[in-house]
Amino acid sequence: MIMKDILLSQPFLTLADIISLQPISSYLRFYQECQWWPLEKLQDLQNNRLRELLHTACGGVPFYRDLYRSAGINASELRCVDDLKKLPIVTKSLLKRAYPSLCTRRTFWPSREYFTSGSSGAPFAARVDSLTMGEARALMLLRAQFSGWTLKDPCLQTGMSLQRGGVKRLKDLLLGVHYVTAYDLSDKNLDSYLNIIEQHGIQYVMGYPGSIYALADRAERVGFSLGMKGIVTWGDNLYHNYRQKIEGQFRCRVTDTYGCGEGIQVAAQCEMGAYHIFMPHVAVEIVDDDGVPVKRGESGNVLLTRLRPGAMPLIRYKIGDIGRLAVETKCGCGRGFDMLTAIHGRDSDFIFTPGGNKLIVHFFTGIFEYYQGIEYFRIIQTDPDKITVEFVPNDFFDDKILASLEAEIHTKGDPALRINFNKVDNIPLDKTGKRKIVLSNLINRS
Numbered sequence: 001m002i003m004k005d006i007l008l009s010q011p012f013l014t015l016a017d018i019i020s021l022q023p024i025s026s027y028l029r030f031y032q033e034c035q036w037w038p039l040e041k042l043q044d045l046q047n048n049r050l051r052e053l054l055h056t057a058c059g060g061v062p063f064y065r066d067l068y069r070s071a072g073i074n075a076s077e078l079r080c081v082d083d084l085k086k087l088p089i090v091t092k093s094l095l096k097r098a099y100p101s102l103c104t105r106r107t108f109w110p111s112r113e114y115f116t117s118g119s120s121g122a123p124f125a126a127r128v129d130s131l132t133m134g135e136a137r138a139l140m141l142l143r144a145q146f147s148g149w150t151l152k153d154p155c156l157q158t159g160m161s162l163q164r165g166g167v168k169r170l171k172d173l174l175l176g177v178h179y180v181t182a183y184d185l186s187d188k189n190l191d192s193y194l195n196i197i198e199q200h201g202i203q204y205v206m207g208y209p210g211s212i213y214a215l216a217d218r219a220e221r222v223g224f225s226l227g228m229k230g231i232v233t234w235g236d237n238l239y240h241n242y243r244q245k246i247e248g249q250f251r252c253r254v255t256d257t258y259g260c261g262e263g264i265q266v267a268a269q270c271e272m273g274a275y276h277i278f279m280p281h282v283a284v285e286i287v288d289d290d291g292v293p294v295k296r297g298e299s300g301n302v303l304l305t306r307l308r309p310g311a312m313p314l315i316r317y318k319i320g321d322i323g324r325l326a327v328e329t330k331c332g333c334g335r336g337f338d339m340l341t342a343i344h345g346r347d348s349d350f351i352f353t354p355g356g357n358k359l360i361v362h363f364f365t366g367i368f369e370y371y372q373g374i375e376y377f378r379i380i381q382t383d384p385d386k387i388t389v390e391f392v393p394n395d396f397f398d399d400k401i402l403a404s405l406e407a408e409i410h411t412k413g414d415p416a417l418r419i420n421f422n423k424v425d426n427i428p429l430d431k432t433g434k435r436k437i438v439l440s441n442l443i444n445r446s
């Protein structure tokens with residue numbers, strides 16, 4: 001414990017910020033304070049950052065300069081977040097065509113490419129610099145703190161990285177994170193996760209709702225009786241029945257959160273249930289299918305503007321989710337951050353395999369996001385031992401991709417799963433306007 005106190009002391013955390021070139025702890029301190037600021041002060045900060053962002057994007061990023069010029073807009077005249085509606089919406093397809101030469105920029109900070117297919121089933125590459133990633137990582141810690149977790153509490157985290165990089169391993173060591181794979185959710189593996197919880201006195205569990213639901217379900221079936229202090233979920237839709245099962249089994253609140261792999265953390269749920277938007281980091285707009293802002297309290301497409309330009313500015317970026325802003329702007333918890341009441345359309349069905357594994361949506365996105373030749377995909381299970389992979393190819397596609405995908409799904413998931421690839425022209429949107437990635441006819445959802 002003395003060692004941990006040293007590792008978590010401010011001088012050591014500052015040193016870690018400098019070595020990693022990611023000022024995580026200084027950002028975290030800032031967000032811990034500003035979450036309690038009044039809304040007006042947060043809006044002023046947002047507006048200041050937005051003006052700087054537009055200045056940078058128009059000056060140094062041909063994609064935005066040309067986009068706004070051809071729309072006849074002088075973006076430097078925009079003063080506030082409410083003015084964003086004057087700008088064109090940016091889609092993944094537009095950015096993909098401009099990537100990397102036209103939509104990225106050099107910054108002082110080192111940058112790297114992150115692959116994501118988010119929740120829209122469209123593989124996508126984004127360049128993120130270490131300053132931007134540092135802010136996003138600080139917000140990952142802040143969102144976990146919404147559950148009551150502190151830097152000193154050990155936790156179990158489910159995730160899709162089979163190999164943790166140096167920075168992440170250092171984080172695991174610093175924070176007492178027991179990282180376990182969500183690739184394999186067989187009963188044997190789930191039992192080993194319950195053992196880790198018991199042996200290490202873990203009271204916080206974090207990760208994808210699907211994997212934690214599977215853990216809660218297994219805990220119930222084997223009579224595991226330990227309660228938790230907090231659960232934090234991200235990445236998929238937390239279905240009502242998932243929340244009920246997890247909260248009932250582990251006897252604590254689930255803090256759901258919302259972010260995306262492009263270096264944006266959007267919001268986290270407070271103890272009152274509202275999703276508080278991390279306002280200094282991101283501006284959130286909700287628009288209808290014609291791009292017109294909807295009234296607060298109405299559902300629409302989520303547009304994100306990351307207020308730090310970073311190596312690849314994202315301005316009015318259509319992430320592919322459906323959300324709703326709260327009618328109220330004041331929350332009983334006292335935080336000043338504006339609020340979303342709902343985020344829809346994130347997938348959380350399972351694919352069951354003949355060998356007893358359960359594959360969550362991130363199993364597939366974690367594989368497909370590296371295949372830029374696939375424009376969209378979705379996985380459909382109608383039989384216990386078989387899936388159909390529907391895909392829309394693009395200009396980068398060649399047939400070798402399919403053999404490689406099949407091999408990866410077999411190696412990481414289950415070699416006995418039969419896979420049928422089906423090339424299609426389009427993947428239809430569901431009734432919420434989303435493209436669902438994983439569609440299982442074998443389970444109930446609500």
Ligand SMILES: [Zn+2]
Binds near residue numbers: 270271331333334
């Ligand atoms: Zn609140």
